[in-house]
Amino acid sequence: MWAQLLDALWALPLEKRIFAAVLLFSWTVYLWETFLAQRQRRVYRTTTHVPKELGQIMDSETFEKSRLYQLDKSTFSFWSGLYSEAEGTIILLFGGIPYLWNFSGVFCRRAGFGPEYEITQSLMFLFLATLFSALTGLPWSLYNTFVIEEKHGFNQQVLVTIYADYIAPLFDKFIPLPEGTLKEEIEVMAKNIDFPLTKVYVVEGSKRSSHSNAYFYGFFKNKRIVLFDTLLEDYSILNKDHQEETSIEPQNIGEGENPETKAKVRTKKQGCKNEEVLAVLGHELGHWKLGHTVKNIVISQMNSFLCFFLFAMLISRKELFAAFGFYDSQPTLIGLMIIFQFIFSPYNEVLSFCLTVLSRRFEFQADAFAKKLGKAKDLYSALIKLNKDNLGFPVSDWLFSMWHYSHPPLLERLQALQDSKQD
Numbered sequence: 001m002w003a004q005l006l007d008a009l010w011a012l013p014l015e016k017r018i019f020a021a022v023l024l025f026s027w028t029v030y031l032w033e034t035f036l037a038q039r040q041r042r043v044y045r046t047t048t049h050v051p052k053e054l055g056q057i058m059d060s061e062t063f064e065k066s067r068l069y070q071l072d073k074s075t076f077s078f079w080s081g082l083y084s085e086a087e088g089t090i091i092l093l094f095g096g097i098p099y100l101w102n103f104s105g106v107f108c109r110r111a112g113f114g115p116e117y118e119i120t121q122s123l124m125f126l127f128l129a130t131l132f133s134a135l136t137g138l139p140w141s142l143y144n145t146f147v148i149e150e151k152h153g154f155n156q157q158v159l160v161t162i163y164a165d166y167i168a169p170l171f172d173k174f175i176p177l178p179e180g181t182l183k184e185e186i187e188v189m190a191k192n193i194d195f196p197l198t199k200v201y202v203v204e205g206s207k208r209s210s211h212s213n214a215y216f217y218g219f220f221k222n223k224r225i226v227l228f229d230t231l232l233e234d235y236s237i238l239n240k241d242h243q244e245e246t247s248i249e250p251q252n253i254g255e256g257e258n259p260e261t262k263a264k265v266r267t268k269k270q271g272c273k274n275e276e277v278l279a280v281l282g283h284e285l286g287h288w289k290l291g292h293t294v295k296n297i298v299i300s301q302m303n304s305f306l307c308f309f310l311f312a313m314l315i316s317r318k319e320l321f322a323a324f325g326f327y328d329s330q331p332t333l334i335g336l337m338i339i340f341q342f343i344f345s346p347y348n349e350v351l352s353f354c355l356t357v358l359s360r361r362f363e364f365q366a367d368a369f370a371k372k373l374g375k376a377k378d379l380y381s382a383l384i385k386l387n388k389d390n391l392g393f394p395v396s397d398w399l400f401s402m403w404h405y406s407h408p409p410l411l412e413r414l415q416a417l418q419d420s421k422q423d
């Protein structure tokens with residue numbers, strides 16, 4: 001049956017074959033990702049206990065809450081994904097793109113623009129296409145925000161995340177790390193691995209950001225290390241709050257089932273000890289020493305070059321336009337859309353998978369580098385501390401994780417470090 005189908009496809013004119021291949025590929029990717037999501041859903045359904053590695057940082061109540069949330073979200077994504085795949089297919093099959101293009105043209109002509117103004121028609125097309133996708137997407141995102149996130153009490157997180165990731169950093173204050181043991185130890189480590197360190201900074205008041213902990217920047221022989229004050233136990237502004245909080249603490253004891261552990265968690269300081277800070281830095285500098293930064297730049301440059309080269313070759317091919325219903329005109333905007341969105345999609349899928357695999361490899365290599373510096377134990381405890389507040393659901397199916405996560409989940413990193421702690 002498959003052989004006959006392929007024969008039948010092969011007998012079609014070239015533009016029909018291109019169209020069929022694009023649709024077929026889109027459904028292949030869709031089915032593959034649905035399969036992965038279904039595997040991940042099984043993990044949500046069956047993993048009902050906190051993994052032992054995370055026992056100290058995640059209680060079973062938080063774990064269960066996050067598990068049920070992910071389960072609902074995953075079911076929702078199944079339906080919204082099916083909808084958008086079906087919508088995309090119907091638009092392609094019924095010639096939605098040329099229809100909207102012609103409609104934009106008619107609209108522009110009525111408004112007094114001649115057919116020579118392709119740019120006006122393109123802008124109109126973009127506007128209408130965006131409007132259409134916003135309108136069809138709106139019910140889904142409303143349902144997501146007001147039903148699912150409301151039910152699980154997660155709905156304010158979007159704003160908080162936007163604030164923490166985009167707005168708060170604008171007001172970050174960089175101050176040089178004061179002289180002291182930490183600074184000396186950082187300098188010694190940098191020297192040992194030939195890292196051309198010129199300055200160490202601390203970002204003050206980075207209370208809100210829980211994403212990044214440390215990074216370096218600068219060219220060639222002039223590199224600076226930046227540490228977020230949330231990383232540093234002796235520095236973290238959170239510990240100042242903490243002193244105020246401890247005074248009201250006795251009132252809270254008694255409500256919880258387990259006042260003793262609650263008190264213990266509360267009195268624990270935020271941030272990492274010096275050895276742990278060094279272990280985190282060991283990981284970051286591992287990225288530098290192993291050439292990860294340079295490799296990433298080279299790859300992305302090569303990719304842009306290749307894309308533009310292919311684009312230049314393909315933009316003049318009339319059969320690509322014909323495949324999507326543009327028989328007698330070849331508008332540039334439509335060409336961009338066809339080539340980057342449809343024709344390149346197999347390439348993009350393969351590339352993004354390779355980059356995901358590579359990025360995960362880099363993370364594990366940087367962890368291994370920190371381990372080679374003798375910091376496996378400190379990195380292990382630092383990772384646990386740093387992920388305490390933004391853990392989400394910590395367990396994932398290996399195949400799902402491999403396809404989607406460019407950064408290995410905490411549990412996989414801990415397991416890798418634990419393996420290396422033993423040897």
Ligand SMILES: [Zn+2]
Nearest residue numbers: 283287363366
């Ligand atoms: Zn890293």
